[in-house]
Amino acid sequence: MILVLLVLSTLALFLTFVYMRQSTMRLTLTAIFGIALVASLVLVVRNDSAHYGMEKVTTTKTTPLKSAGSDQMDLLLYQSVGTADKNRVYIYKQTTDQKKVSHTAASIKTTNQVKRTTGATKLVTKTTRWTYKSQAAKFWFGIADNDHELVSHHNTFYIKKNWVVLSTTQAKKLSTLAKQQAKTLKSRAKVYVGNEVKAAMMKNPSLSKAQLAKLEKAAAARFQAQAMQSMLQQVKTSK
Structure with missing residues (x-):
């Protein structure tokens, strides 16, 4: 509506100044339309540059976070934007059966942060937008479509x-x-588990089959974790 006022006051000022004869009425109308023109122009500029009549409103959304990798490892992936790795697009899933992964926006208005937690894995998104303070403000400036x-x-x-x-x-x-x-690790795992079992039996020869099975499972898990950490280190240090 403010743009309509701007156009009408400009047109009225022109018609008054050009077509009306010199009189007190002409001076009065010229002053009124001139003030309306300047005021509407100033308000348009302020709304555009300083969001006059608006306020920032922040909303918070929490979504579950699931690994974007395989079942063997919980992964949070990212894709660097640019060459300096200053900005990243993070890739994740919201459900384990999600076929197409989700990702954050590649925008200068989007920032990302990763925090470690002992609670549930989740993604918390805080979105801040400009909104009009009142219906009156929206009436006057809403034509700019910036709500x-x-x-x-x-x-x-x-x-x-x-x-x-x-x-x-x-x-x-x-x-x-x-x-x-894969093949090398499989053979190494077999040797590692065998050595762990032998060492345990030397300490306690009376171990039951169930205890030995539990020991083998734990040893295999330890070896797998160590092997994965070793590969991760290679990957992170390689160029």
Whole structure:
């Protein structure tokens, strides 16, 4: 509506100044329309540059966070935007059976943060937008179509200690490395578990089959974790 007032006051000022004869009425109307023109112009500029008549409103949304990787490892992936790795697009899932992964926006108005937690893994998104303070303000300036204009998105990923954060390039290298070392790791795991069982039996020869099975399972898990940490270290240090 403010733009309509701006146009009408401009037109009225022109018609009054050009077509009316010199009189007190002409001076009065010229002053009124001139003030209306200047005031509407100033308000339009202030609304555009300083969001006059508006206020920032922040909403918070919490969504579940699931691994974007395989079942063997909890992964939070990211893709660097630019060459300096100053901005990242994070890749994740909201449900375990989600076929197509979700990702954060690649925008200068979007910031991301990763925090470790002992609680549930989740994504907390805080969105700030400009909204009109009142219906009157919206009536006057709403024609600019800037209601609910985005100010910023801030994503905070809360992940547990066992989660691994990798770039998509590192994740591909890890997958390739795991396939290359699969046979070697399998044979090494067998030797490792065998040695662990022998050492345990030397300490306690009376171990039952159930105890030995539990020991083998624990030893295999330890070896797998150590092997994965070793591969992760290789991936993170490689160029």
